[in-house]
Amino acid sequence: MKRLINLSPTPATRLFIGLLPFVLLLLVYIVASDARLEANPNDKLLPAFSQMGDAIDRMALEPSKRTGEYLFWVDTASSLKRLAMGVAIAASIGLAVGLLTGALPLINASMSPLLTVVSLIPPLAILPVLFIVFGLGELSKVMLIALGITPFIARDLQRRTQEIPSEQLVKAQTLGANTSQIIVRVLLPQLMPKLIDAVRLSLGAGWLFLIAAEAIASTDGLGYRIFLVRRYMSMDVILPYVAWITLLAFLFDWLLATLSRRLFPWNVQGGH
Structure with missing residues (x-):
C-alpha cells in the first residue's frame, strides 16, 4: 500500500483538483448571493454576476457623463x-x-x-x-x-x-x-x-x-x-x-x- 506522501497526481488529476476549489468557491458564492437577493433584492453585499456584469459594462464600455472617459x-x-x-x-x-x-x-x-x-x-x-x-x-x-x-x-x-x-x-x-x-x-x-x-x-x-x-x-x-x-x-x-x-x-x-x-x-x- 502506497503512502500518501508518495502519491503524485496525473496531469489530468492535477488539473481537476486544481480547479475544484475555485468551482466550489464559485458555487458557494452563487448560492449565498441568490439567498441574500431573494430575501432582499436591494442587498449589496453579494451581488449577482449579472449585476457585476452591468457595472463593468457601465464602467468599461460607456463614457463617463462627467469626464467622457472610460x-x-x-x-x-x-x-x-x-x-x-x-x-x-x-x-x-x-x-x-x-x-x-x-x-x-x-x-x-x-x-x-x-x-x-x-x-x-x-x-x-x-x-x-x-x-x-x-x-x-x-x-x-x-x-x-x-x-x-x-x-x-x-x-x-x-x-x-x-x-x-x-x-x-x-x-x-x-x-x-x-x-x-x-x-x-x-x-x-x-x-x-x-x-x-x-x-x-x-x-x-x-x-x-x-x-x-x-x-x-x-x-x-x-x-x-x-x-x-x-x-x-x-x-x-x-x-x-x-x-x-x-x-x-x-x-x-x-x-x-x-x-x-x-x-x-x-x-x-x-x-x-
Missing part, C-alpha cells in the same frame, strides 16, 4: 503606469546594490547594515513623509512602490551573488580579468534571471503599495476606484475590480516567467 480603462492604465515605473526603479537600484554588495566585501561592509535597517522600515509608515517630500502627485506613489520593494530585491540579489562559486572568480582573475570585467561578464549575466525571479516575488507587495497610495491620494487608478465606491457599498464594482487586479497580477507573473525561460533557458529556476 473609467475602467483609465484606472487600469494609470495603475499599470505607476506600477511599471516603481518596479523598474526598484529593479534597477536593487540590481546595482545587490550586485555590488554581494561582489565587493568593502561595499558589503559599509552598505549591508544600512540595507538591513531600511528593509525593516514599513513602507506604508513613511507614506506621509513621501507625500510631504514629493507632493501628492505621481512621484510619491511611484516612490512608495520603489522604496517598498527595492530592499527585498537588493537583499535577494546580494545573496544570489554570494552563492556564485568562487572558482569562477578565481578562473576569471587567472585569465587577467579586472574587477569591473568580473562584475560585468561573470556575475551580471548570472544575476539577470535571478533579478526576474526577485521581481516576480515582489510584485504582490508592489500591488499592495500601489493600491494603498491610490486609496489615500489619487484621482484615478484601480485602488482609487475601489475605495471611492466603497462609500456606497458598490460591491458590484469592487469585486470585478479585485478580480481584474488578480488577473493582471497573474498575467504579469506569467509574462515574466516566460521571458525568463526565453532569455535564460540555462537557468533551471527560470520557469518557477
Whole structure:
C-alpha cells in the first residue's frame, strides 16, 4: 500500500483538483448571493454576476457623463503606469546594490547594515513623509512602490551573488580579468534571471503599495476606484475590480516567467 506522501497526481488529476476549489468557491458564492437577493433584492453585499456584469459594462464600455472617459480603462492604465515605473526603479537600484554588495566585501561592509535597517522600515509608515517630500502627485506613489520593494530585491540579489562559486572568480582573475570585467561578464549575466525571479516575488507587495497610495491620494487608478465606491457599498464594482487586479497580477507573473525561460533557458529556476 502506497503512502500518501508518495502519491503524485496525473496531469489530468492535477488539473481537476486544481480547479475544484475555485468551482466550489464559485458555487458557494452563487448560492449565498441568490439567498441574500431573494430575501432582499436591494442587498449589496453579494451581488449577482449579472449585476457585476452591468457595472463593468457601465464602467468599461460607456463614457463617463462627467469626464467622457472610460473609467475602467483609465484606472487600469494609470495603475499599470505607476506600477511599471516603481518596479523598474526598484529593479534597477536593487540590481546595482545587490550586485555590488554581494561582489565587493568593502561595499558589503559599509552598505549591508544600512540595507538591513531600511528593509525593516514599513513602507506604508513613511507614506506621509513621501507625500510631504514629493507632493501628492505621481512621484510619491511611484516612490512608495520603489522604496517598498527595492530592499527585498537588493537583499535577494546580494545573496544570489554570494552563492556564485568562487572558482569562477578565481578562473576569471587567472585569465587577467579586472574587477569591473568580473562584475560585468561573470556575475551580471548570472544575476539577470535571478533579478526576474526577485521581481516576480515582489510584485504582490508592489500591488499592495500601489493600491494603498491610490486609496489615500489619487484621482484615478484601480485602488482609487475601489475605495471611492466603497462609500456606497458598490460591491458590484469592487469585486470585478479585485478580480481584474488578480488577473493582471497573474498575467504579469506569467509574462515574466516566460521571458525568463526565453532569455535564460540555462537557468533551471527560470520557469518557477
